[in-house]
Amino acid sequence: MRTNDVMLQTATKVVTFIILMFAVHIFFAGHYTPGGGFVGGLLTTSAIVLLMLAFDLETVKKILPINYVSMTAVGLLLALATAAASIIFDVPFFTHAYDYYDLPLFGNTSLHSALLFDVGVYLVVVGVTMTIIQTIGEDG
Amino acid sequence: MALQILLNFFLAFVWMFMTVSFSPAGFAIGFIVGLGIITLMRRFFSYRLYTSRAWAVVKLFLLFLKELSMSSIQVLRIVIKPNMNLKPAIFELETELQEDWEITLLSALITLTPGTLVIGISNDQKKLYIHALDFEDIDDAVSSIKETFERAILEVSRP
Numbered sequence: 001m002r003t004n005d006v007m008l009q010t011a012t013k014v015v016t017f018i019i020l021m022f023a024v025h026i027f028f029a030g031h032y033t034p035g036g037g038f039v040g041g042l043l044t045t046s047a048i049v050l051l052m053l054a055f056d057l058e059t060v061k062k063i064l065p066i067n068y069v070s071m072t073a074v075g076l077l078l079a080l081a082t083a084a085a086s087i088i089f090d091v092p093f094f095t096h097a098y099d100y101y102d103l104p105l106f107g108n109t110s111l112h113s114a115l116l117f118d119v120g121v122y123l124v125v126v127g128v129t130m131t132i133i134q135t136i137g138e139d140g
Numbered sequence: 141m142a143l144q145i146l147l148n149f150f151l152a153f154v155w156m157f158m159t160v161s162f163s164p165a166g167f168a169i170g171f172i173v174g175l176g177i178i179t180l181m182r183r184f185f186s187y188r189l190y191t192s193r194a195w196a197v198v199k200l201f202l203l204f205l206k207e208l209s210m211s212s213i214q215v216l217r218i219v220i221k222p223n224m225n226l227k228p229a230i231f232e233l234e235t236e237l238q239e240d241w242e243i244t245l246l247s248a249l250i251t252l253t254p255g256t257l258v259i260g261i262s263n264d265q266k267k268l269y270i271h272a273l274d275f276e277d278i279d280d281a282v283s284s285i286k287e288t289f290e291r292a293i294l295e296v297s298r299p
Contacts, residue, residue, distance in 0.1 A: 013184070014147075016181070017147060017151055017174070017177060017178070017181070018151075018154055020177045020180075020181075021151050021154050021155055021158070021170075021173065021174065021177060022158060024173050024176075024177070025155065025158045025159060029159075062183060063181065063183045063184050064180070064181075064183075065183075105165050105168050105169060106165070106169065107165070
């Protein structure tokens with residue numbers, strides 16, 4: 001018998017957004033404070049897993065129609081491309097560059113190419129964990 | 141729609157508390173990040189994303205400005221013409237709109253564009269009676285209003 005999950009589902013509807021928000025914050029905080037692509041990716045996955053617990057696999061697939069295998073591939077490619085881009089500028093592999101820019105809203109911000117590498121890490125972490133959870137979940 | 145905007149504001153405040161940046165810029169960044177997350181999760185809601193409705197409002201406003209300027213020129217030409225062989229008429233427009241505010245908005249838009257004037261609305265709120273300053277064809281006038289204003293209002297009110 002399936003119990004009525006209305007309380008879990010209603011709470012999930014709000015909490016998911018807060019977790020995703022926190023994931024974005026942790027992801028960008030990674031350069032100066034604890035955080036980064038790995039935890040950010042895991043937090044994002046935890047938000048999606050919460051959705052899967054409250055609803056079911058099919059609903060979550062409808063809400064987020066993402067192919068997590070290709071997401072992993074895109075993440076790996078992005079990380080590799082960021083590392084390889086330094087070769088073009090005649091510096092050793094994995095050399096990062098940064099500079100300060102005056103962005104609207106953000107003020108004086110340093111943009112670092114490590115961010116792109118972190119985006120790659122983030123995509124790989126989300127892609128791999130979601131692939132594992134989805135494959136295990138679908139068999140049962 | 142109101143719920144989505146409320147959630148977006150709530151997320152912006154959550155962001156401000158997370159990043160400890162209590163400034164307008166912090167709020168704006170949080171709002172943009174929250175909008176991104178809501179866009180990602182848009183299939184979670186049973187209705188459209190609120191930005192598409194906001195965009196429909198902007199389009200309705202631009203359409204109103206365009207119609208206003210074009211028909212103003214038309215009326216100006218009628219006024220400065222030496223001979224006044226006008227063909228005024230009162231015709232009936234059947235509307236699909238149902239909500240009170242939709243009908244009010246449609247009537248206001250028809251009245252504000254020069255050349256046409258709403259003089260009455262039927263009791264069952266299905267027909268508008270419109271006075272046209274100079275008309276050639278009823279079907280033309282009806283279909284042009286339906287094509288422009290009514291469709292744009294429907295686009296705004298669609299859930």
